[in-house]
Structure formats: C-alpha cells, structure tokens
Amino acid sequence: MSLIRLRRRRFFALAAAGTAGGAVTLGAGACSSPSTSSTTASSTPPVPDGWARATAGHAAFTMPENCQQVPLPDDAPLGVWDWVAQDAPTLDDTSVTYRIGVITQGPSAVFDNPPTDDTEFVARKLGVSSLFGRKMLSTGASPYQVEGIPDQLWRIDYFPIGGSADTSEDKNYLFVAQDDGEPEIIVIGLSGLTITEDFLTTFISGIEVLHD
Numbered sequence: 001m002s003l004i005r006l007r008r009r010r011f012f013a014l015a016a017a018g019t020a021g022g023a024v025t026l027g028a029g030a031c032s033s034p035s036t037s038s039t040t041a042s043s044t045p046p047v048p049d050g051w052a053r054a055t056a057g058h059a060a061f062t063m064p065e066n067c068q069q070v071p072l073p074d075d076a077p078l079g080v081w082d083w084v085a086q087d088a089p090t091l092d093d094t095s096v097t098y099r100i101g102v103i104t105q106g107p108s109a110v111f112d113n114p115p116t117d118d119t120e121f122v123a124r125k126l127g128v129s130s131l132f133g134r135k136m137l138s139t140g141a142s143p144y145q146v147e148g149i150p151d152q153l154w155r156i157d158y159f160p161i162g163g164s165a166d167t168s169e170d171k172n173y174l175f176v177a178q179d180d181g182e183p184e185i186i187v188i189g190l191s192g193l194t195i196t197e198d199f200l201t202t203f204i205s206g207i208e209v210l211h212d
Helices: 119-127 199-205
Strands: 051-056 061-062 083-086 098-102 136-138 152-160 169-179 185-192
Touching: 061 098, 061 185, 061 199, 119 152, 119 185, 152 185
Parallel strands: none
Antiparallel strands: 051 061, 083 098, 098 185, 136 152, 152 169, 169 185
16 A cells, blocks of 8 residues: 555555545454544454454454554555555554555545445446556456445455466455445455465455444
8 A cells, every 4th residue: 555565566556645544443452542433333243363343434344453553644655545554553664464455435535426326336446446556457347246244245356467366475455345225335455465365254254334
C-alpha cells in the first residue's frame, strides 16, 4: 500500500496521495489503540487464538494479534486506501511482511455512483481499477464468490506483471462484501509475502459488513 519495497518487491503500490485513516477496535491482547464504532453487526464470529477482532468504517474482520493500525502521513502514497494495519509500527518500516487496507468510504471513493444492488459488478469495476498499483495485474475480470458471513463476498487475486497468481511470492487480494438488501459495501485489501492459504482462510472467515 505504500511505495516501499519488501525483498525488492513492490508492496501495495499506489500512486496518489492518501487521506486520513479511520478507527480500529481490537480484541484483548492486540497491539493497537481501541476505539468504539457507531455500527453494529447481527453476529460476531469466533476469534481464533492469536487473532483479534478489528473494525474500520463498515468493515469488520479478524487479524493477527501482532498486527496494528498505523498512522498515515498526509503525503502517504496510498490513493483511496485510508486505513492501514500491518505487522510493523510505521508505514515506512521495511520489516513489514503483510498489510491490511480498507477503503472506509467504500467503492464510491473509487468510482462514481456504484450500484447498491449488484455486488459482483462493483467487484469487477474495482478489480480493474489499479488499486494495488499499475505494475500489478488482477483477475478482476473474473472475481469469484467465496463463502463467508456476508451474503455477497467476492475475492480478486493480483500478481505482478510478468508473474502469475500461482507462482508469485507477492500475494495481493481484494475483498468486496455486502449483505442482501443493505446499502453498505466494504472494500478490504490484503497484501504481503507471508500469506498462506491457512492465513487466507482465517482472514476470509472473519470478514463482516457492519450496518448503521
């Protein structure tokens, strides 16, 4: 999500300047400042050992306890991503191995008048919007639906130009979620070099849409 490089690879690379971040709420033992949210959810999924619950805008999810929300400098090259958590205390820390980003304003921060009744269309539109930088290709033309708490949860995988989704060490994922009959659509990004299938399974199972 910044123009830093990890192991000589671009990590969440975005070109435009960022905006101020949102708030985060974490479970006990997590490394971040707790805060309250004005949104509510109908249910809370179980939190695995070593993970903590977090919220950003209308998005709720679980993340490892060593993950923490980081302050975003005014000149951070984050584009529309306005909330970031990672396994290092500052955005420019080169020891970062994974990063979670949220567009707290939802898809309207990326394109005008997104429909509120066609989550797949929104996922396709976001998938080709270079949210991970121009040097990252996506499978955005074919986002696929995955099982989770939201009624609609769509996943898009990215890989560097010249690589492939199967062989790239640089893992990048976009998740777009919505509950049927509700207007809120959440957009979450996950990027890093240590993301395994087990990590993905746990992360996806905790994604939830909060409603006003």
